[in-house]
Amino acid sequence: MPQLAPPGELAVVPIGDFHTEAGGLINEAFLAYQRWGQLRIGQDGSTNVLLIQHALTGDSDVAEWWKGLVGPGMALDTERFCVICTNVIGGCKGSIGPADRHPDGDHWGSRFPAISIRDQVDAEKKLLDALGIRRLSAVIGGSMGGARTLEWSLMYPEAVDAALVIAVSARASAWQIGIQSAQISMIEGDLFWHGGDYYDTGYSPNAGLGAARKLAHLTYRGELEVDERFGSEAQPGENPLGTFRDRRQRFAVQSYLDHQARKLVERFDAGSYVILTDSLNRHDISRDRGGLNKVLSSSTVPTMVVGVDTDILYPYHQQEHLSRNLGNLLAMAKISSPVGHDAFLAEFRQMDNILRRFMALAEPSLTIPDSPELTGKIEFYI
Amino acid sequence: MPQLAPPGELAVVPIGDFHTEAGGLINEAFLAYQRWGQLRIGQDGSTNVLLIQHALTGDSDVAEWWKGLVGPGMALDTERFCVICTNVIGGCKGSIGPADRHPDGDHWGSRFPAISIRDQVDAEKKLLDALGIRRLSAVIGGSMGGARTLEWSLMYPEAVDAALVIAVSARASAWQIGIQSAQISMIEGDLFWHGGDYYDTGYSPNAGLGAARKLAHLTYRGELEVDERFGSEAQPGENPLGTFRDRRQRFAVQSYLDHQARKLVERFDAGSYVILTDSLNRHDISRDRGGLNKVLSSSTVPTMVVGVDTDILYPYHQQEHLSRNLGNLLAMAKISSPVGHDAFLAEFRQMDNILRRFMALAEPSLTIPDSPELTGKIEFYI
Known part of the structure; x- marks a missing residue:
C-alpha cells in the first residue's frame, strides 16, 4: 500500500544504501518529496503521477516555483493528476547530501561521492518504488531537471508515458x-x-x-x-x-x-x-550507450522539447538537436523571451501554454487509472 | 619634425603629466607604439596614418595579431599607408601602467588612477601630437579597441577621416x-x-x-x-x-x-x-554628452560597423544599434563564425574582406598627402 505525504507537505523516505554510477556508496540514503493531488493506481500499475524535476538549486516545492501552473484546474491539474516533486540526491533540501550526517556521526563532506544525472534518476526511482509507484503519466523538467527527464525516458522508458524536456541538451557542452x-x-x-x-x-x-x-x-x-x-x-x-x-x-x-x-x-x-x-558536468546520455544521436533515436517515450531563444547556457540549437534526433518526438516549442535560460521559470504565460499543449499532445499516450487514491501515513518528516 | 621609430620597432614617447577623466593624475606618463609604412604629412596637416587599436590584453604589434592583414599590398597596405598601433595607457606592454615606477621610485600599484576609454584616446592623442601627427586617415579597432575607435570619432571628429568599429557597443551593458x-x-x-x-x-x-x-x-x-x-x-x-x-x-x-x-x-x-x-565597465559614449542615440547621431565621421553573429560578450544587436543610430554610417558587416567575439582576430579571410571593403568605402573621405616621409630619431626605447 503506497503511503503518501499529506498534500504539499515535505516528507522524507529512506531508500537504503545507494550505489552511484561511478562506484561510490551512500549509506542509508534518503530522499524528500512533496505531492499535490490524489494518487490513483491502476491494476496494471499505471498511475496518474506527474513527476516534476527541479533545476540545480531548486527544490520539491513546485507549487511555489511554478506558482499558478500547479493546482486544481491549472496546467498541471491536481484534480486529475498527482503531482510529485522530489528533492535531488546530493542536494540540501531534505534529500541526503554532503551536509548531512554519515552513519558514523560526522558530516559526509568530502566523503560524499560524485553524483551523475543518472544517479539522480535512480534515487528517484527507488523513492517511487518505495511509494509503490511503478509508472508515471509524465516526467517534466527544465535545465538540470530537463537532464533528469531525458535520462528517465532513456533509463526507464516502460515507466514513463510521456516526457517534457525543457532548456537542456543531450550532454554537457564544453562551454x-x-x-x-x-x-x-x-x-x-x-x-x-x-x-x-x-x-x-x-x-x-x-x-x-x-x-x-x-x-x-x-x-x-x-x-x-x-x-x-x-x-x-x-x-x-x-x-x-x-x-x-x-x-x-x-x-x-x-x-x-x-x-x-x-x-x-x-x-x-x-x-x-x-x-x-x-553532476551537470557529467551529463551525457551517450555514456556507455553508443553515439549521441543513436541513443536519442532509440528513445521510445513520446517527448516534447522546449527551448528559449535567448538561452546562452543551453542554446536553442541544443534543443533543435534533441528534436531532430529523438525517436518519438511529440512536439517542439520555443519560448521567446529576453530573460534567457530562466525563462522557463519566469515566462508564466508561455509556460502555461506549453504545459497545457504538452498535456493535450501527451493525452493519447497516458494510461490514467480510475481507481481511487491509495494513501497512508508518511514514513517520517524532517 | 616628426620623429618616428624604425618600422616594426617598439618606441616609447613621454606624454607629460596625464590627467584622467575622473580627476586622477599620472605623473610623467609615457606611451609605446609601433609603426609600419612611411609617414606622409600634407601641408594641411592631413596624413596617411591608419591608427589601429588593440583589444584588452593585446599590444601594439598589430603586424603579429593581424598577421597577413598588415603589410605591403595587404588589406592595411603599408606601401600606401603608415600603420601606427599604440599600447594602451594602463597596460603593461610599454605604456605606463600600475606595474611601472612612480616618480617616487615605488610601483604605482593601487595609486594608479582609474582609466576610462576616453583617457585611452586622450593619451593616444598626446602621443600623436608629440609625433607631429594631427590627423588620421582612419582609426580601426575591435572590442576595447572598437570602444576607443568610437570615442576617437566622437572626441576628435576633425582628426579622423574614417572609422572602423568592430565587435563593440555604445556603452558597457549590465551583463x-x-x-x-x-x-x-x-x-x-x-x-x-x-x-x-x-x-x-x-x-x-x-x-x-x-x-x-x-x-x-x-x-x-x-x-x-x-x-x-x-x-x-x-x-x-x-x-x-x-x-x-x-x-x-x-x-x-x-x-x-x-x-x-x-x-x-x-x-x-x-x-x-x-x-x-x-575601463571597459566605464565605457559609455553618452557620459556628459546627452542620450546614447543623440550622441551617435551627432557623429560626423564616416564609420563602418562590424559584428560577429555568435558574439555573446558584444552581441550583434549592439552593433545593429550602432548602425541604426550613427550619423554617418559607411556600411555594416557581419562576421559569420562559430568562434564568437574573437572572430575578428581569428576569421582571417572575412577580416581581410572587411578591411579591404572598408578601405574602399572610406577612400572618398581620405585626404592622403603626397609629401614624402618625414622621419627622424625616436625619442627612446624601452
Missing part, C-alpha cells in the same frame, strides 16, 4: 563544463571550504558560493533583460566612476548580483552546489 | 559589467593581490588572474567552436568521471582553459588587467 568548473573552482578556492569538510569548522565558504552564484546567474539571465533593468547605471548612493576604482562603489547590476549571491548563500549549501554542478 | 566585475573580484580575492600593491612582495596574484582569464575566454569564444574542439571529452590520461570529484582529473576543455590562463599569466600584469577591465 558549460568550462563555466560550471569555474564555479566549482570559486568555491574550492574559498579558504573556508576546507576541502569540502567545513561543516564543523564554524565557517562556510560563503564568498566562494556567492561568487559562483553571481557567475551562474549571468548564464541564467539574458543580457537583454539584465541590461533593460540595470544598464550601466550606478547603484544609488555609490559612484563606480570615481578617481580610483573602489569595490564598495558599484554599478547597479553589481548590487543586484550581490543580492542574488546573498540569497543563495542563505538558502543553499556549498557542498551540495559543488556536487550538483559536477 | 558585461557583471562578467567583468566578476573577473576583477577574482583578482582582488587572490591573497597575493595585496590591494593592488603586490609588486615588491615577491608574489603575484597569478591564480586570480588565471581564473579571470578562463572566465573571460569563455566570453570571447563561441560555445559552438569550443564544443566542436573539446565536447565533453576527458583530458587524455585524466578521468573527470571518477567516484569522487577531483580537481586534478579534468575534462579536455578544463585543460584548454588552464592553458589559456597560464599563457596570460606569463605575458600580462594583473594590475593592468584590473585597470583595463574597469
Whole structure:
C-alpha cells in the first residue's frame, strides 16, 4: 500500500544504501518529496503521477516555483493528476547530501561521492518504488531537471508515458563544463571550504558560493533583460566612476548580483552546489550507450522539447538537436523571451501554454487509472 | 619634425603629466607604439596614418595579431599607408601602467588612477601630437579597441577621416559589467593581490588572474567552436568521471582553459588587467554628452560597423544599434563564425574582406598627402 505525504507537505523516505554510477556508496540514503493531488493506481500499475524535476538549486516545492501552473484546474491539474516533486540526491533540501550526517556521526563532506544525472534518476526511482509507484503519466523538467527527464525516458522508458524536456541538451557542452568548473573552482578556492569538510569548522565558504552564484546567474539571465533593468547605471548612493576604482562603489547590476549571491548563500549549501554542478558536468546520455544521436533515436517515450531563444547556457540549437534526433518526438516549442535560460521559470504565460499543449499532445499516450487514491501515513518528516 | 621609430620597432614617447577623466593624475606618463609604412604629412596637416587599436590584453604589434592583414599590398597596405598601433595607457606592454615606477621610485600599484576609454584616446592623442601627427586617415579597432575607435570619432571628429568599429557597443551593458566585475573580484580575492600593491612582495596574484582569464575566454569564444574542439571529452590520461570529484582529473576543455590562463599569466600584469577591465565597465559614449542615440547621431565621421553573429560578450544587436543610430554610417558587416567575439582576430579571410571593403568605402573621405616621409630619431626605447 503506497503511503503518501499529506498534500504539499515535505516528507522524507529512506531508500537504503545507494550505489552511484561511478562506484561510490551512500549509506542509508534518503530522499524528500512533496505531492499535490490524489494518487490513483491502476491494476496494471499505471498511475496518474506527474513527476516534476527541479533545476540545480531548486527544490520539491513546485507549487511555489511554478506558482499558478500547479493546482486544481491549472496546467498541471491536481484534480486529475498527482503531482510529485522530489528533492535531488546530493542536494540540501531534505534529500541526503554532503551536509548531512554519515552513519558514523560526522558530516559526509568530502566523503560524499560524485553524483551523475543518472544517479539522480535512480534515487528517484527507488523513492517511487518505495511509494509503490511503478509508472508515471509524465516526467517534466527544465535545465538540470530537463537532464533528469531525458535520462528517465532513456533509463526507464516502460515507466514513463510521456516526457517534457525543457532548456537542456543531450550532454554537457564544453562551454558549460568550462563555466560550471569555474564555479566549482570559486568555491574550492574559498579558504573556508576546507576541502569540502567545513561543516564543523564554524565557517562556510560563503564568498566562494556567492561568487559562483553571481557567475551562474549571468548564464541564467539574458543580457537583454539584465541590461533593460540595470544598464550601466550606478547603484544609488555609490559612484563606480570615481578617481580610483573602489569595490564598495558599484554599478547597479553589481548590487543586484550581490543580492542574488546573498540569497543563495542563505538558502543553499556549498557542498551540495559543488556536487550538483559536477553532476551537470557529467551529463551525457551517450555514456556507455553508443553515439549521441543513436541513443536519442532509440528513445521510445513520446517527448516534447522546449527551448528559449535567448538561452546562452543551453542554446536553442541544443534543443533543435534533441528534436531532430529523438525517436518519438511529440512536439517542439520555443519560448521567446529576453530573460534567457530562466525563462522557463519566469515566462508564466508561455509556460502555461506549453504545459497545457504538452498535456493535450501527451493525452493519447497516458494510461490514467480510475481507481481511487491509495494513501497512508508518511514514513517520517524532517 | 616628426620623429618616428624604425618600422616594426617598439618606441616609447613621454606624454607629460596625464590627467584622467575622473580627476586622477599620472605623473610623467609615457606611451609605446609601433609603426609600419612611411609617414606622409600634407601641408594641411592631413596624413596617411591608419591608427589601429588593440583589444584588452593585446599590444601594439598589430603586424603579429593581424598577421597577413598588415603589410605591403595587404588589406592595411603599408606601401600606401603608415600603420601606427599604440599600447594602451594602463597596460603593461610599454605604456605606463600600475606595474611601472612612480616618480617616487615605488610601483604605482593601487595609486594608479582609474582609466576610462576616453583617457585611452586622450593619451593616444598626446602621443600623436608629440609625433607631429594631427590627423588620421582612419582609426580601426575591435572590442576595447572598437570602444576607443568610437570615442576617437566622437572626441576628435576633425582628426579622423574614417572609422572602423568592430565587435563593440555604445556603452558597457549590465551583463558585461557583471562578467567583468566578476573577473576583477577574482583578482582582488587572490591573497597575493595585496590591494593592488603586490609588486615588491615577491608574489603575484597569478591564480586570480588565471581564473579571470578562463572566465573571460569563455566570453570571447563561441560555445559552438569550443564544443566542436573539446565536447565533453576527458583530458587524455585524466578521468573527470571518477567516484569522487577531483580537481586534478579534468575534462579536455578544463585543460584548454588552464592553458589559456597560464599563457596570460606569463605575458600580462594583473594590475593592468584590473585597470583595463574597469575601463571597459566605464565605457559609455553618452557620459556628459546627452542620450546614447543623440550622441551617435551627432557623429560626423564616416564609420563602418562590424559584428560577429555568435558574439555573446558584444552581441550583434549592439552593433545593429550602432548602425541604426550613427550619423554617418559607411556600411555594416557581419562576421559569420562559430568562434564568437574573437572572430575578428581569428576569421582571417572575412577580416581581410572587411578591411579591404572598408578601405574602399572610406577612400572618398581620405585626404592622403603626397609629401614624402618625414622621419627622424625616436625619442627612446624601452
